[in-house]
Amino acid sequence: MKLPITGDALVGWAIPMGMIFGALLHRGAVTRYDVIVNQFRLRDFTVMKVMLTAIVVGGAGVLVLHGADLAAYHIKPANLLAVIAGGLLFGIGMVLYGYCPGTGIAAVATGAVDALVGVLGMLVGGMLYGLTYPWVRDHIETVWAMGKKRLPEVISLPDWAWMGGLAVVAVGFFLLLERKSASSQSASEG
Amino acid sequence: MNATWRPYWVGAGIGVLSWVAFAVMNQPIGISTTVSAASGACLTPLLGAEAVASNAYWKKTPLKLDYPTVFVLGTFLGALASVIWGRAFRWQVVPPVWRSRFGGRAWVRLAAAFLGGVVVLYGARLAGGCTSGHGISGTLQLALSSWVFFLSLFASGVATALALFGRTGK
Numbered sequence: 234m235k236l237p238i239t240g241d242a243l244v245g246w247a248i249p250m251g252m253i254f255g256a257l258l259h260r261g262a263v264t265r266y267d268v269i270v271n272q273f274r275l276r277d278f279t280v281m282k283v284m285l286t287a288i289v290v291g292g293a294g295v296l297v298l299h300g301a302d303l304a305a306y307h308i309k310p311a312n313l314l315a316v317i318a319g320g321l322l323f324g325i326g327m328v329l330y331g332y333c334p335g336t337g338i339a340a341v342a343t344g345a346v347d348a349l350v351g352v353l354g355m356l357v358g359g360m361l362y363g364l365t366y367p368w369v370r371d372h373i374e375t376v377w378a379m380g381k382k383r384l385p386e387v388i389s390l391p392d393w394a395w396m397g398g399l400a401v402v403a404v405g406f407f408l409l410l411e412r413k414s415a416s417s418q419s420a421s422e423g
Numbered sequence: 424m425n426a427t428w429r430p431y432w433v434g435a436g437i438g439v440l441s442w443v444a445f446a447v448m449n450q451p452i453g454i455s456t457t458v459s460a461a462s463g464a465c466l467t468p469l470l471g472a473e474a475v476a477s478n479a480y481w482k483k484t485p486l487k488l489d490y491p492t493v494f495v496l497g498t499f500l501g502a503l504a505s506v507i508w509g510r511a512f513r514w515q516v517v518p519p520v521w522r523s524r525f526g527g528r529a530w531v532r533l534a535a536a537f538l539g540g541v542v543v544l545y546g547a548r549l550a551g552g553c554t555s556g557h558g559i560s561g562t563l564q565l566a567l568s569s570w571v572f573f574l575s576l577f578a579s580g581v582a583t584a585l586a587l588f589g590r591t592g593k
Contacts, residue, residue: 237449246448247490251497253440254452256505260426261433264502266518273577273584279430284558286434291441292563304445309551309561311568319550320575322542327576328583330539331518333554334547335454337540338495339502344514347536352458354540359462361541362548366480369549382567395565407431 236303255339264340266331266347273328278410285403292396306383313377315369330354426509441563450490451564453556455547457495460486462544524588546576 238246261283262268271277298304327333330351332340337355340348362369385392437452444452463481466474475481486492506512517532525531547553550572552561558576561569 236447238447239449243448243450243490244488244493247450247493248497248500250440250444250448250452251494251499252501252504254437254494255498255501255503257433257436257440257501258498259502259505259511260428260509261430262427263433266515267520270518270520270584270588273580274588275581282430283434283437284554286431287437287441287559288563290435290438291559292438292565294438294442295445295563298442298446304442305449306564307445307451307560308564308566309557309568311566311571312551313568313571316550316568316571317575319546319548320572321579322546323550323553323572324546324576324579324581325583326539326541326543326546327554328539328580328587329535330543331521331536332543333454333558334458334544335498335553335555337543338454338499342499342503343506344512345518346514346516347518347532350533351536351540351543354537355458355544356462356465357537358541358544359459359548360466362459362545363463363466363475363478363480366478370479373549379567384565384567384570387567392565 254335255342258336258339259343263336264332264343264345264348266340266345269333269336270328270331273324282407282410285406289396289400289403292399296392296396308381308383311377311379311382312374313379315373315376318373326358426511437559438563441560444560448490450494451556451560452494453491453552453560454495454498455544455553455556456484457486457492458544459548460484460492520588550575 258264261279263280263283268277268279272280295304299306323333330337332348332351334355337348337351341352384395441452444450460481463475463478463484464486476485516529517527521532550557551568552558552572554576557569557572562573
């Protein structure tokens, strides 16, 4: 079999790939409004645990695959004004909605009517973006446009050092979280 | 079967899924492009097919039955399968944390969810990705744009949560 898969065969693979992703989101409890909002209230770190583990495990593997010429990078351009403004809006929207696009769609399957109404909102958000896109492209995307840069090109450490550093920070953070939750548990028991 | 798995295992699972997504499919995990493509399709009855097809954005990303679109359908189906398997289906309009702060009125919660949905997707398209496309697939490639997005959304989310919920309460 020649990789990557292309053409019509590829589309069929999207079903199992998407299903595994959706099932993982549900089993990880990140399809729950309370879990997502309590992450931003710094009371429940489930979202961070899921994301940082996915980034480190996924990143280490993709780094090796890319090194072996088995995976291509797909870097989004660093149009920094658009990215920062988009990120700030996204954070506001994510707390109001209580889900992000992927977890919102998955949450509809759990019976969350608010998630479904938010999906309709997302469709309207997409409409507004499409209609304003020509202006955004000409006036926002051009500001602080740094191209498809990767962190190792910004601060020139080798890829493995970035990934290793990230892993150390993530594991240290997890150990701290687990120790804190263990001590608060024993405090509430005692 | 336990309805919830340890977040580390779930994260590792998404990480391994990313290996396959990159190496076998050459298609990083992402959601929001498909949603905005669907928005264009929804506008077709309103504006006419020609106006949508000639729009600069939807010309670039028309709604097609391609890998990213089917992936989003799969995400819904996978969550549904997991919900049925774990007998976890539960109608919810007002989640507990929202209720304890803003009360049980359904229309208030649904209005906020709708507005939040509008803002979240506009932000995702402006930035070029969401928590999946930027937050996982982009950050794991060490993309500058994705890390800037991740930090911006987290800072803004913490500030918004503080403004909406304050420091106290459940």
